[in-house]
Amino acid sequence: MSDLTAVPKAIAGPSSYLDDRLGAGNFLKRNLRKIFPDHWSFLLGEIALYSFIILLLTGTFLTFWFQPSMTEVVYNGSYAPLKGVMMSQAYASALEISFDVRGGLLMRQMHHWAALMFVAGMMVHMLRVFFTGAYRKPRELNWVIGVLLLTLALAEGLTGYSLPDDLLSGAGARITQGVIVSLPLVGTYLSFFLFGGEYPGTDIIPRFYSLHILLIPGILLALISAHMVLMWVQKHTQMPGKGRNNRNVVGAPFYPAFMAKAGAYFLFTFAAVAGMATFAQINPIWLFGPYTPADISAGSQPDFYMGFLEGSLRLMPAWEINLFGTAHAGTLPLSVIIPALVPMGIIMTGLALYPFIEQWVTGDRREHHVVERPRNNPHRTSIGMAAITFYGVLWLLGANDEISAFFHVSLNWTTYVGRVLVFVGPALAYLITYRMCLGLQRSDAAVVSHGVESGVIKRLPHGEFIEIHTPPADDIEAHLRGKEPVPMLPVREDTSGIPPKGMRGPLGKLRARMSKAYGGEKIPLDEGHPHEEIEEHAGVGSEGEDRSLTR
Amino acid sequence: MTRITAWRRHPLARYAVLILALALVGMVYTAFIQASRPADAALASGKVDDVAEGRSLFQAHCASCHGLNAQGTSTGPTLIGVGAAAVDFQVSTGRMPAANPGAQAPRKPVAPWVNEEKIRQLGAYVQSLGGGPQVPGKEQVDPAKGDAGKGGELFRANCIQCHNWAGAGGALTQGKYAPNLNESSPTQIYEAMITGPQAMPVFNDTTITPEEKRSMIAYITQVREQKDPGGFGLGRIGPVTEGLVGWIAGISAMVLAAIWITAKKRQKS
Numbered sequence: 034m035s036d037l038t039a040v041p042k043a044i045a046g047p048s049s050y051l052d053d054r055l056g057a058g059n060f061l062k063r064n065l066r067k068i069f070p071d072h073w074s075f076l077l078g079e080i081a082l083y084s085f086i087i088l089l090l091t092g093t094f095l096t097f098w099f100q101p102s103m104t105e106v107v108y109n110g111s112y113a114p115l116k117g118v119m120m121s122q123a124y125a126s127a128l129e130i131s132f133d134v135r136g137g138l139l140m141r142q143m144h145h146w147a148a149l150m151f152v153a154g155m156m157v158h159m160l161r162v163f164f165t166g167a168y169r170k171p172r173e174l175n176w177v178i179g180v181l182l183l184t185l186a187l188a189e190g191l192t193g194y195s196l197p198d199d200l201l202s203g204a205g206a207r208i209t210q211g212v213i214v215s216l217p218l219v220g221t222y223l224s225f226f227l228f229g230g231e232y233p234g235t236d237i238i239p240r241f242y243s244l245h246i247l248l249i250p251g252i253l254l255a256l257i258s259a260h261m262v263l264m265w266v267q268k269h270t271q272m273p274g275k276g277r278n279n280r281n282v283v284g285a286p287f288y289p290a291f292m293a294k295a296g297a298y299f300l301f302t303f304a305a306v307a308g309m310a311t312f313a314q315i316n317p318i319w320l321f322g323p324y325t326p327a328d329i330s331a332g333s334q335p336d337f338y339m340g341f342l343e344g345s346l347r348l349m350p351a352w353e354i355n356l357f358g359t360a361h362a363g364t365l366p367l368s369v370i371i372p373a374l375v376p377m378g379i380i381m382t383g384l385a386l387y388p389f390i391e392q393w394v395t396g397d398r399r400e401h402h403v404v405e406r407p408r409n410n411p412h413r414t415s416i417g418m419a420a421i422t423f424y425g426v427l428w429l430l431g432a433n434d435e436i437s438a439f440f441h442v443s444l445n446w447t448t449y450v451g452r453v454l455v456f457v458g459p460a461l462a463y464l465i466t467y468r469m470c471l472g473l474q475r476s477d478a479a480v481v482s483h484g485v486e487s488g489v490i491k492r493l494p495h496g497e498f499i500e501i502h503t504p505p506a507d508d509i510e511a512h513l514r515g516k517e518p519v520p521m522l523p524v525r526e527d528t529s530g531i532p533p534k535g536m537r538g539p540l541g542k543l544r545a546r547m548s549k550a551y552g553g554e555k556i557p558l559d560e561g562h563p564h565e566e567i568e569e570h571a572g573v574g575s576e577g578e579d580r581s582l583t584r
Numbered sequence: 585m586t587r588i589t590a591w592r593r594h595p596l597a598r599y600a601v602l603i604l605a606l607a608l609v610g611m612v613y614t615a616f617i618q619a620s621r622p623a624d625a626a627l628a629s630g631k632v633d634d635v636a637e638g639r640s641l642f643q644a645h646c647a648s649c650h651g652l653n654a655q656g657t658s659t660g661p662t663l664i665g666v667g668a669a670a671v672d673f674q675v676s677t678g679r680m681p682a683a684n685p686g687a688q689a690p691r692k693p694v695a696p697w698v699n700e701e702k703i704r705q706l707g708a709y710v711q712s713l714g715g716g717p718q719v720p721g722k723e724q725v726d727p728a729k730g731d732a733g734k735g736g737e738l739f740r741a742n743c744i745q746c747h748n749w750a751g752a753g754g755a756l757t758q759g760k761y762a763p764n765l766n767e768s769s770p771t772q773i774y775e776a777m778i779t780g781p782q783a784m785p786v787f788n789d790t791t792i793t794p795e796e797k798r799s800m801i802a803y804i805t806q807v808r809e810q811k812d813p814g815g816f817g818l819g820r821i822g823p824v825t826e827g828l829v830g831w832i833a834g835i836s837a838m839v840l841a842a843i844w845i846t847a848k849k850r851q852k853s
């Protein structure tokens with residue numbers, strides 16, 4: 034019998050050959066043992082990653098048949114209700130993919146569902162990073178890359194769903210053009226530049242095609258790679274817990290444990306996309322008909338990730354300014370510029386700057402590798418929830434006609450309510466979330482100082498009934514005790530009553546005030562009850578496969 | 585010069601004659617129209633006593649809102665001149681007799697007393713009052729005789745801004761809505777176009793010819809009967825329901841999968 038531990042010559046030969054030349058062995062040895070912390074929310078970004086891979090594959094399939102041309106042809110394919118209709122070649126070829134190419138409809142639908150999952154995956158991933166403060170130093174750059182990715186994905190989606198040149202995508206292109214011409218001074222020029230002349234012209238589909246399959250995916254790919262490399266080099270953050278600190282990573286090694294999970298998760302993503310593409314129809318372009326600028330349909334909506342822009346357009350009152358009191362001198366259509374640029378500006382700029390603003394307010398320049406639980410930074414969490422509400426109201430109102438038709442409420446009424454809600458909603462969300470965070474912190478403090486309810490009722494000698502509290506399991510307690518006060522600027526004035534440098538002047542005073550409100554410890558864990566030493570642990574700790582590695 | 589001749593030569597005479605002639609023509613015309621109307625209705629509906637039957641049906645079921653002579657009241661508009669087509673559309677879709685006042689009388693199951701004959705009689709009565717569009721013949725609404733491709737173009741140009749690309753319906757202002765077109769019969773579709781119920785405009789025969797209407801009916805019925813090739817149609821209202829499915833089915837499934845995968849720990853042996 035041969036020795037099982039010996040490497041067969043057929044494998045050992047070539048691999049040491051490669052190793053000698055590429056030095057891959059060492060590289061792999063180091064990287065395969067990379068530790069990945071385990072928490073379900075750390076997988077959310079992978080939804081976006083895997084969806085992108087599916088997009089690349091299905092998109093390439095589509096390019097084999099899709100013809101990005103606006104030349105008019107007479108349809109003569111197999112979809113009967115459109116027989117004999119004049120349409121652009123782009124639309125005809127998208128119909129061909131749907132009805133005459135084997136597996137074409139499935140691929141189109143997978144491409145579109147994957148596009149929704151790509152953007153939605155990025156959004157939930159981004160929310161996870163935001164609410165746990167994982168964007169803090171040293172990861173601010175990766176956060177900014179993420180914001181760029183999200184913005185580009187919106188552009189990629191917009192150019193993508195404009196390609197088939199159906200009536201719905203035409204409506205999207207028309208709104209895009211409307212926004213462009215609304216820009217003061219440069220608007221008309223930009224529109225002529227983009228559309229190659231008068232709208233709609235014959236250039237926009239080929240141009241969007243180049244953007245959609247070459248330029249934007251190229252940048253996306255480069256940024257995604259940078260994102261991954263940075264993540265790899267900086268190592269993943271971890272949830273607070275037993276034995277976890279800012280100098281180590283506790284988790285499972287990349288190979289085999291994490292790789293198996295990631296592989297399984299890819300298959301899950303694939304299954305979700307393929308499942309939806311099989312059972313749920315998406316973007317039925319044959320129902321929409323070909324685009325002509327004269328037609329528009331009820332229920333024209335963009336894909337969900339553009340819904341918030343649609344909503345802000347619908348909410349906006351019809352304001353405009355006629356320069357010098359006459360429309361001849363030029364009109365500033367506030368009803369288009371404001372909704373098209375302001376919400377997007379607030380959300381994207383807000384996202385991009387948040388880490389830096391937070392740093393400025395808290396004065397915290399330390400490195401963080403242990404993330405915060407959302408409740409432990411109540412102001413950040415509340416700001417996030419307010420932003421979600423703002424976005425959500427706009428998004429919801431983008432569908433106000435469907436809401437009105439489905440629930441039989443007046444369309445006008447949805448608009449009025451929306452106009453109030455878009456301001457009141459975020460404020461309410463802020464207050465409620467803030468209270469909830471403090472409440473949760475209080476219950477954490479109670480668990481740490483009094484233990485958890487055991488369900489055992491005990492009668493004391495003098496007749497009183499009490500429930501016995503047992504100390505929390507040590508990993509749970511470590512998780513709770515991972516809490517740190519939110520840092521704030523040193524507010525102390527020096528002996529002569531002069532505030533420290535950088536906190537003088539109106540801006541400095543504002544900074545100091547914000548820092549004081551934002552930072553600090555609201556509910557200390559051992560609130561007046563110094564923690565009695567726990568004798569016996571209920572030991573649920575699962576050290577099973579976890580490895581710890583210093584950073 | 586006789587008196588008559590003098591009178592004839594009077595400067596105003598020619599005007600007087602003109603007015604007389606006009607009055608005569610007008611009288612003859614009115615008499616002719618009056619005589620022809622019931623005849624028309626009777627022709628269209630087959631029997632002359634349909635009008636009488638219709639009148640009594642009308643007084644029993646409709647007069648409370650539309651007035652004893654269909655002249656209209658504060659709760660219902662006049663029906664003089666709306667034609668048998670309007671009655672057929674309104675009653676066969678269950679809209680009339682109207683029930684609760686609302687933004688718009690909805691389609692509903694027809695009243696128990698309603699049948700084809702009664703609708704015809706009501707129609708004949710209303711037609712006898714002031715004419716108006718007639719109920720189209722079977723031939724005129726036969727989808728098999730229409731050109732769906734042509735009809736689709738007209739449908740997109742004229743109807744989808746209210747009814748949606750697949751006739752799934754949509755919201756209008758102040759609680760009004762364009763209903764979906766899934767249940768309307770070819771005849772009702774035709775009648776809706778020529779009578780323009782409520783917020784819907786009238787598409788008369790000069791805007792859209794009868795042949796074109798038939799083609800539109802062909803398109804509407806073909807599209808609504810077609811099985812969605814891509815899976816569940818999601819109400820055929822486009823990105824709103826797609827987004828909902830993406831989040832509810834897609835993202836939640838992935839979150840559950842993430843929780844499940846990370847919850848699996850290797851058993852300590």
Ligand code: HEM
Pocket residue numbers: 085088089091092093095096099127130141142144145147148149151152186187189190192193194195196197245246247250315316
């Ligand atoms: C390099 C990668 C990609 C390639 C080669 C590609 C290619 C294509 C092609 C050829 C079409 C038009 C065909 C058709 O609509 O049937 C298309 C449509 C589309 N693409 Fe992409 N695409 C890529 C990446 C993406 C990404 C990252 C997104 C998401 C943000 C996206 C979103 C869309 C959408 C929403 C459509 C409309 C699909 C439909 O017709 O239902 N694509 N893509």
